[in-house]
Amino acid sequence: MFNESFKPQKPIWVTGAAGLIGHALVEALQRRKLPVYPVTRQEIDLTRCDQIVEQFTEHSPSAIIHCAAISDTTQCQQNQNLARKVNLFATRFLCDIASDIPLIFFSTDLVFDGQKGNYSPEDPVNPLNFYAETKAEAEQYILLNPLHTVIRTSLNGGISPKGNRGFNEQIRQAWVQGKELTLFTDEFRNPIPASITAELTLQILSNQLTGIAHIAGGSKLSRWQIGELLARRWGNEITPRMKSGTLKEYNGPKRPADTSLDITQTEELLNEKIPGLEQWLLANPEVPF
Numbered sequence: 001m002f003n004e005s006f007k008p009q010k011p012i013w014v015t016g017a018a019g020l021i022g023h024a025l026v027e028a029l030q031r032r033k034l035p036v037y038p039v040t041r042q043e044i045d046l047t048r049c050d051q052i053v054e055q056f057t058e059h060s061p062s063a064i065i066h067c068a069a070i071s072d073t074t075q076c077q078q079n080q081n082l083a084r085k086v087n088l089f090a091t092r093f094l095c096d097i098a099s100d101i102p103l104i105f106f107s108t109d110l111v112f113d114g115q116k117g118n119y120s121p122e123d124p125v126n127p128l129n130f131y132a133e134t135k136a137e138a139e140q141y142i143l144l145n146p147l148h149t150v151i152r153t154s155l156n157g158g159i160s161p162k163g164n165r166g167f168n169e170q171i172r173q174a175w176v177q178g179k180e181l182t183l184f185t186d187e188f189r190n191p192i193p194a195s196i197t198a199e200l201t202l203q204i205l206s207n208q209l210t211g212i213a214h215i216a217g218g219s220k221l222s223r224w225q226i227g228e229l230l231a232r233r234w235g236n237e238i239t240p241r242m243k244s245g246t247l248k249e250y251n252g253p254k255r256p257a258d259t260s261l262d263i264t265q266t267e268e269l270l271n272e273k274i275p276g277l278e279q280w281l282l283a284n285p286e287v288p289f
C-alpha cells in the first residue's frame with residue numbers, strides 16, 4: 001500500500017526515463033503529483049561522473065530510482081566494457097553520491113541460474129551471462145547502504161517511448177513484419193506490466209523498504225504460453241507466427257531455464273496481491289498492450 005504521508009519536496013530522480021520501466025515510473029509519480037526529474041541520456045550521460053555531480057548538486061534530489069542500464073543481454077555480451085561502465089560503474093557512482101538518501105536499483109531475475117525456479121530474495125545468485133554478472137555485482141554494492149534497495153524484476157511489458165522495449169512490443173513487431181518466432185516451452189519467467197512494477201516501486205519507496213524486493217507477475221509462464229496469451233489478446237488484429245522450441249536450440253548468451261521469482265515477501269510487506277499476466281490481460285481489455 002502506498003504511504004500517503006510520503007510527500008518529498010525535492011525531486012525524485014528517475015534514471016532511464018526514456019526506457020520502459022523508467023517511463024512508467026515517471027507517469028506513476030506524476031499521477032501522484034510527486035516531484036520528479038526524469039533523467040534521460042540528454043540530461044545526464046551516466047558514464048560521465050562530472051555530469052552526475054553537476055546535476056546532483058543543482059537538484060539535491062530526495063531519492064533516486066535507478067532504471068538506466070544496458071539491458072539487452074546480447075549487447076552486454078558483445079560490448080562488455082560499455083555494460084560494465086553503465087550497469088556497474090555508473091551504479092556505484094550514483095550509490096556513493098546518494099549515500100544519504102534512498103536509492104532504488106533495478107536488478108533482474110537473471111541473476112539466478114534458473115536451475116530451481118521460484119527464487120526467494122535470500123537465494124544465492126549465480127549469473128550465467130555478462131548482463132546478469134554486472135547486475136549481481138552492482139547489487140552487492142547497493143546492499144552495503146542500509147538506505148538503499150534492490151528490486152529484482154522479471155519480463156516487463158507495456159508501451160515504451162521507443163515502442164520496442166516491452167516483450168509484447170517485440171513480439172507484436174515481429175508478427176506485424178511477418179517474422180516467425182520460436183518460443184521456448186522450457187524457459188519460464190513471471191511477466192508483469194511495467195505499470196504494476198512502477199506502482200509497487202513507489203509503494204516500496206514511500207514505505208522506506210530497503211534490502212532486496214522481488215517484483216514480478218503472479219504466475220510463472222513459458223515463452224510459448226506468453227505468445228499464446230498475446231495471440232489471444234490481439235485476436236484477428238495480428239496473425240500470430242510462432243513455433244515452439246526448446247532452449248537447446250538457442251545460440252546466444254547463456255539463458256537460465258526457470259528464473260521465476262518468489263514474490264510472497266513483497267506481497268505481504270505491501271499488502272498487495274500481484275496478478276498473473278493472464279489475469280491482468282483479462283481484467284484490462286481496454287489498456288493498450
Ligand SMILES: NC(=O)c1ccc[n+]([C@@H]2O[C@H](COP(=O)([O-])OP(=O)(O)OC[C@H]3O[C@@H](n4cnc5c(N)ncnc54)[C@H](OP(=O)(O)O)[C@@H]3O)[C@@H](O)[C@H]2O)c1
Binds near residue numbers: 156
Ligand atoms: N524490461 C525488463 O523486462 C526488465 C527485466 C528485468 C530487469 N530489468 C531492469 O530494469 C531496468 C529498466 O529496464 P527497462 O526495460 O526500462 O530498460 P530500457 O528500456 O532498456 O531502458 C534503459 C534506459 O537506460 C538508458 N541508458 C543507457 N545508458 C545510459 C547512459 N550512459 N546514460 C544515461 N542513460 C542511459 C537508455 O537510454 P537510451 O534510450 O538513450 O539508450 C534507456 O532509456 C534496467 O536496469 C533493466 O536491467 C528490466
